[in-house]
Amino acid sequence: MSAAGISLRHARVRYGPLEALHGVTLHAPAPGVTVLLGRNGSGRTTALRALAGTLPLSHGAVVWDGADVTRLRAYERARRGLCLVPDRRAVFASLTVRENLELAASGRPFSPALDAYPRLDALLPRRAGTLSGGEQRMLALSRALLARARVVLVDEPAQGMSPTVAARTYELLRGLDACVVVAEQRLPPGLCAAPNLVYELRRGAVVFSGEATERVTATGTGTGTGRSAASGPSGPARPT
Known part of the structure; x- marks a missing residue:
């Protein structure tokens, strides 16, 4: 594995008695x-x-640019340049859009966010909690863009967006000089091209790894032309 980027190595995660990841190994290169x-x-x-x-991991490691960061807490990883955009509660709801952007910009101009999503300009005085779902996603992604993070982790970035804005969002993510990891239910058209990488998970295990173009031509089971792995143990659905 290349050292540049972030990895899970033989990672196991538990929610109480339920194991949600079964020794998952994956690597997200930087940039990409x-x-x-x-x-x-x-x-x-x-x-x-x-x-x-x-x-926390119950077993395994998180490796970032060749260094084991498993024991680093979330805020310490954030200080080192990691930005997580969850699928919900990704903005400060009680603050205005302007205040959210100012916090992310840390004293720098936040005009790049308005260039990325012009719709936000008219929403600057609004409290973030009053925005629609798609507008909140725009604001959350804008905050990530302004943070100049080295690693950007995004859960369903285009949720609630129109197709045009979603396409713009994937274009922005592709253009970042950072390690970008996106969680999606389906492979978006905007990320179907090489050299984007895909790991398909099923019941807490990796069942496919390869370039996005390989995944597009693979069979419906996700074990086609790419580098495949056996699926995880059968049983009830795991947490996402």
């Missing part, structure tokens, strides 16, 4: 876009949270 693909219950959101440090 990696997609964690899977249905609800597959473990994709759990993998994101494990990378961010908001969920």
